[in-house]
Amino acid sequence: xxxxxxxxxxxxxxxxxxxxxxxxxxxxxxxxxxxxxxxxxxxxxxxxxxxxxxxxxxxxxxxxxxxxxxxxxxxxxxxxxxxxxxxxxxxxxxxxxxxxxxxxxxxxxxxxxxxxxxxxxxxxxxxxxxxxxxxxxxxxxxxxxxxxxxxxxxxxxxxxxxxxxxxxxxxxxxxxxxxxxxxxxxxxxxxxxxxxxxxxxxxxxxxxxxxxxxxxxxxxxxxxxxxxxxxxxxxxxxxxxxxxxxx
Ligand code: FPP
Numbered sequence: 001x002x003x004x005x006x007x008x009x010x011x012x013x014x015x016x017x018x019x020x021x022x023x024x025x026x027x028x029x030x031x032x033x034x035x036x037x038x039x040x041x042x043x044x045x046x047x048x049x050x051x052x053x054x055x056x057x058x059x060x061x062x063x064x065x066x067x068x069x070x071x072x073x074x075x076x077x078x079x080x081x082x083x084x085x086x087x088x089x090x091x092x093x094x095x096x097x098x099x100x101x102x103x104x105x106x107x108x109x110x111x112x113x114x115x116x117x118x119x120x121x122x123x124x125x126x127x128x129x130x131x132x133x134x135x136x137x138x139x140x141x142x143x144x145x146x147x148x149x150x151x152x153x154x155x156x157x158x159x160x161x162x163x164x165x166x167x168x169x170x171x172x173x174x175x176x177x178x179x180x181x182x183x184x185x186x187x188x189x190x191x192x193x194x195x196x197x198x199x200x201x202x203x204x205x206x207x208x209x210x211x212x213x214x215x216x217x218x219x220x221x222x223x224x225x226x227x228x229x230x231x232x233x234x235x236x237x238x239x240x241x242x243x244x245x246x247x
Contacts (some may be wrong), residue, residue: 028197148207
């Protein structure tokens with residue numbers, strides 16, 4: 001709340017007890033465009049714009065971590081034209097983000113295997129991470145060519161390699177040690193996972209990390225997911241009783 005001049009009105013949110021980490025599956029861009037007779041790529045453009053708005057707002061209310069699903073390991077199956085439009089939007093976003101980093105002071109991070117991206121996009125990702133390393137604001141994690149199963153397999157392989165080199169013993173693999181091999185190493189698990197657009201599934205997103213997350217589903221499509229919709233999700237989260245398997 002430190003950055004906001006006025007306490008936001010709306011759904012009953014206790015802004016002094018926000019979840020530390022919110023994760024969002026930005027779904028429904030295609031349907032949003034179809035409803036308006038527009039090409040799917042226009043939906044992604046509106047989705048990217050909304051990401052900007054929501055990420056800025058999350059920083060303003062003092063959220064510590066925001067993780068968004070921008071492109072999955074399965075999204076390469078989409079038509080080449082749509083894939084290249086999403087990559088173009090990412091490039092545009094990163095260029096703008098780099099331009100306003102000193103002002104925004106948002107810490108940027110990427111989860112996923114970036115090697116299949118163009119060298120230009122990889123370099124932009126690297127630069128945004130590097131420039132923002134020491135910023136103290138909200139940490140925004142963008143999942144790019146990310147899949148939960150792929151992440152777990154990579155972690156298992158990396159640990160197996162450490163064992164083969166004699167640097168680790170199988171017995172040393174605790175949950176905390178495994179965390180350290182994931183793309184999300186050092187980031188606390190998401191407290192709240194939001195999926196707009198009416199789909200009620202996890203779609204390979206943060207499979208390991210969401211073990212005890214609270215889920216919030218809404219029919220609202222991602223480009224229409226406003227701050228007020230975020231308030232509803234936060235209020236719903238605050239109404240839950242989290243027991244982590246206890247009583
Ligand atoms: C899912 O909606 C959305 C995606 C696969 C792409 C998300 C990408 C963006 C919001 C733009 C770029 C991101 C950033 C961070 C600048 P869908 O296409 O599956 O929608 P549908 O289910 O209605 O077809």
